[in-house]
Amino acid sequence: MIKASIIGATGYTGAELVRILSRHPQVELVALTSQSYVGQELGRVFPHLKPATTLVCSEQDVLKVARESDVIFTALPHGLSVPIVQEAIENGAKVIDLGADFRLDDQAEYEHWYKVEHHASGLLAEAVYGLPEINREKIARARVVGNPGCYPTSAILGLAPLLKKGLLQANSVIIDSKSGVSGAGRGLSLGVHYSECNDSIKAYNVGGHRHIPEIEQELSKLAGEKVAISFTPHLTPMTRGILSTIYGNLTKDVSYQEVHQLYSEFYGEEPFVQVLPLGELPQTKWCYGSNHCFIGLVVDPRVNRVIVVAAIDNLVKGASGQAVQNMNLLFGLPETSGLEFAGIYP
């Protein structure tokens, strides 16, 4: 049994990790730390987890946690993970960071977008971007995995086959994403106050969202050239789910069937990517609570553009499920272990 701990267990991604790991056949949860709920049973903080665990939230004693754990999941706001990951690694634990601190390769880029200094440039260089469908082999050999952001997961999975084949004009890519409100976390603010956002949709952080450098970094690697995107996130009146509608200009005349074929082959063996049949498009509810990404495609010859629609659950494939998928890779387990559950529908 792999001994796993969570630093920051009482946010939504932490709770989702517990939901998944508590039923993982090769995992034993050993510690859950929290800032706000030390000494409380997690099942009191999140009653839906009452049947799943009797663990009590403990203080964030990283040394102790690292010594008793094979793997640590850090689920903290950006900037807070760096010292923790360093200490954990030094004490022999592997780390999967669900925050933003180990996603960007370039320290200056990180510091530019996140407005904090990064004090572990060595680890940053070593860390692997944890998108298994792209980086499977590297992840398996990593000590630190930077778990992808929710929006980037949908965007990169949606674009990878086309970019890798050089079929898209690098600077034509526009990603229009719609996220459920849980993506904003558990912290209180007027923008996610029920009465303010129910029955209403809005765009936010247009052109300035911190997931932009992460998306561009990975798309550029796939394309083999610098890709600059437009990315617009929207707050959508639903609890979970991300739908990314992605537009790109084709570099040559390819048919709908050819593009569809390309995706079907690219993701043919992937357990968590479902390329939909010709003519079908996903809705986010299909992956509510599951680790699956559904991808639908349209080629619009009128404007010589391809439109890709990718749907995930922001808290599962977009966060905690993907983190468990990465853990499976780190420890040589079947990649789907503990993640085989279907979504909840309707």
Added chain:
Amino acid sequence: MIKASIIGATGYTGAELVRILSRHPQVELVALTSQSYVGQELGRVFPHLKPATTLVCSEQDVLKVARESDVIFTALPHGLSVPIVQEAIENGAKVIDLGADFRLDDQAEYEHWYKVEHHASGLLAEAVYGLPEINREKIARARVVGNPGCYPTSAILGLAPLLKKGLLQANSVIIDSKSGVSGAGRGLSLGVHYSECNDSIKAYNVGGHRHIPEIEQELSKLAGEKVAISFTPHLTPMTRGILSTIYGNLTKDVSYQEVHQLYSEFYGEEPFVQVLPLGELPQTKWCYGSNHCFIGLVVDPRVNRVIVVAAIDNLVKGASGQAVQNMNLLFGLPETSGLEFAGIYP
């Protein structure tokens, strides 16, 4: 491995059975029948189940299904199950009926409320009401289980301890229930058209809902006297969940602590009933997608009344999860087998 089939697999309760059974460690799904989708993969009808099963919907050939199955789940509108259950039983399968045809003991009562004749009075008499927390032993020996309605499950679990102790005035019981819209099924009607019911709540079938005789039957058995209730269902703008707020006049002066103690003991060993700590009340989202029932209690000495609030997922503990719990009992499996998953939150 137990061979299980579903007659009526393409409604919501059918799909939910597939979601659960496809991951049950002792079950093999062998046939899924449908009226509307014969020949189609279930994963096309319900894409969230694409990763769960490759089964194709077949015609409703009961004889064939019965011969290849150890257990059949019937998930059909009332009146349609009777001949199917009869044929299945005659051909050696056990049956769990998720419809209303085998819940009432009294044929006349059934025919009065459901406005159809019942052509299998023998089976009706034999069938066991499938609420494990109340009827565990009988279910284990049954051939036909009448799986409880969603509202009755919440109401009976909410009232059993008090009624069994004689602590409630039999005719004071009022059950005010709020159900998510999935309880109305997948059939189209103006009342469950999104624009008509979103952001709005209403009561319906006041004093005339068909779950009344079922609730009264079971409550009367528990109380040892005839119990007549008021029951008001409400259509609530949420997909899943039932919250039943239950009122009853106390027959004697008992304290909040005593009532709480009574519930804690009554349900102490139950894997799927969570009695909340003093002062806490449930919300339906805690059991979203899970087989758990959460119960909160208040005793209001101002009016000498107890108020019980019970929350379930109408499609799980209120239907398909409970059906699997019954199947586990029928075949001597651990009662929680295949049902250990926590709810999805938030």
Added chain:
Amino acid sequence: MIKASIIGATGYTGAELVRILSRHPQVELVALTSQSYVGQELGRVFPHLKPATTLVCSEQDVLKVARESDVIFTALPHGLSVPIVQEAIENGAKVIDLGADFRLDDQAEYEHWYKVEHHASGLLAEAVYGLPEINREKIARARVVGNPGCYPTSAILGLAPLLKKGLLQANSVIIDSKSGVSGAGRGLSLGVHYSECNDSIKAYNVGGHRHIPEIEQELSKLAGEKVAISFTPHLTPMTRGILSTIYGNLTKDVSYQEVHQLYSEFYGEEPFVQVLPLGELPQTKWCYGSNHCFIGLVVDPRVNRVIVVAAIDNLVKGASGQAVQNMNLLFGLPETSGLEFAGIYP
């Protein structure tokens, strides 16, 4: 033109007053005060009001406001209105208080339930409970109107005809109310964080909600005897609306038709109470944004109980619309002036 001001204009009831008053043909809005937004245009705080007013939020200078206003609406948390109302009255303005400070007749009752002292017992004694359908004449002569709470409005309108006729057992009344989330106001808390309350329903403050004494006070007056109720509010996943499902035992054998006739006559001339035809029940969305109360009735002879279902918009008939109705009475205007708009549906 009546000069009207709002003390506390940047909460939901304040904004709703502006929405209504800005189109009232006999009203001129002269001042809007705020704690948090002094110096900002209200149309920046609430962009939906941009087209309605160019007023800027000012400091809470009661003396100044009172001198330039014929009527002041106070929309503040309980306890804060008392000194303001006193000062306003002394300076010649009439006051309609949308908070709880002038609803209860009995000072001790107020202090018991609200846990604060009341420093204006004289005004408390003088203030009129502002439910026009019950107190029309008194309101017309008042200086201070205690505008009813949202839940009480639905409960009292739902019960008045039966109680006044002595048709209900005084202590049998149970009020099960479902409120939209806007009833909780604009203040942030985890319970009204979108992800926590979307797609979920819960009861709260069972047996202890502060609207209980207000409801009992008014029902007791109607009944001519002490009425003690059970009242259970529920947080419902919708922005606006209250549905109160009300149960009472009949004191004698009256038919559904007779009860319906009683209501139809009682409310026959009322512009804002719609008694539904026999067999029909309301949904909250019918009064979304309007000042109307819809009432449906069922008599259940099985249990000799009447069930009344009353629907209002908590922010209109349950707060700001009713306040304007009271203002119309105070100034001898047609009671419907400025309030004739229909609800928004769907």
Added chain:
Amino acid sequence: MIKASIIGATGYTGAELVRILSRHPQVELVALTSQSYVGQELGRVFPHLKPATTLVCSEQDVLKVARESDVIFTALPHGLSVPIVQEAIENGAKVIDLGADFRLDDQAEYEHWYKVEHHASGLLAEAVYGLPEINREKIARARVVGNPGCYPTSAILGLAPLLKKGLLQANSVIIDSKSGVSGAGRGLSLGVHYSECNDSIKAYNVGGHRHIPEIEQELSKLAGEKVAISFTPHLTPMTRGILSTIYGNLTKDVSYQEVHQLYSEFYGEEPFVQVLPLGELPQTKWCYGSNHCFIGLVVDPRVNRVIVVAAIDNLVKGASGQAVQNMNLLFGLPETSGLEFAGIYP
């Protein structure tokens, strides 16, 4: 008083017309026709309109309606309006068609996209596209107004200033629109069944939606060259509202301030278009129930693209409110008459 009638009064746009017209100071509603509800009071079909009108739905006798009306609103599925409009015009009524039959200038284009023949090419040529902010003068002189589609209204208002100035590359325009479910009308289908679309978002008709030719027609006129767009509509879990997020490549280097200035001037006098301050973006709820369009802007110099976000209520500015605005123009009334109400928030 202008005598107005509605052909097709029992769909959502018909009901919304009644809500608005019943309070219009210069309008008398004289006839409401319906296919499904002949002989019923509209206030029974839509109880929220009970307080607004006592009119009874009549048969669709166009001759009779035309003779007693100054203006007729046709709110019918495409293809059905053509003969009705012809008959109405011949009998002296002006017509505002809320369907799609009189929006396209080109008959062949209409027949290509709508798959029906158009039997009134003369009227088609004569009809004026009813977007007042663009076509005010022509509308004032029209006999037949083709009221714009909901998506086109948001898209054209969002793009007009830039295209008219030649600041956008004609073929770079991408319109990603999110619509509330009421846009799908009152007809039943699985896609708008509550349980299927609640808490979920999806794209539909990608590259093939019938609003494409209408948008391209008007954008091309504004740009003075052929504009070909990508347009992706999304079904969003909310009742009302359209948010269009619009992307375009700039033809030259203009600053955010310059673009903002351009919009502020272009719409400076418009009563129903609100250009938001620099840095602000709209949410759909701000115009819930109102005739206002809110526009926010971003210029992203990283990619030399402008992003415009336009929000409307699909049933008001996107349909019935705009139709009344057109009626005001047709009859020389103040353009805002009957439309001054603010939105409902929260």
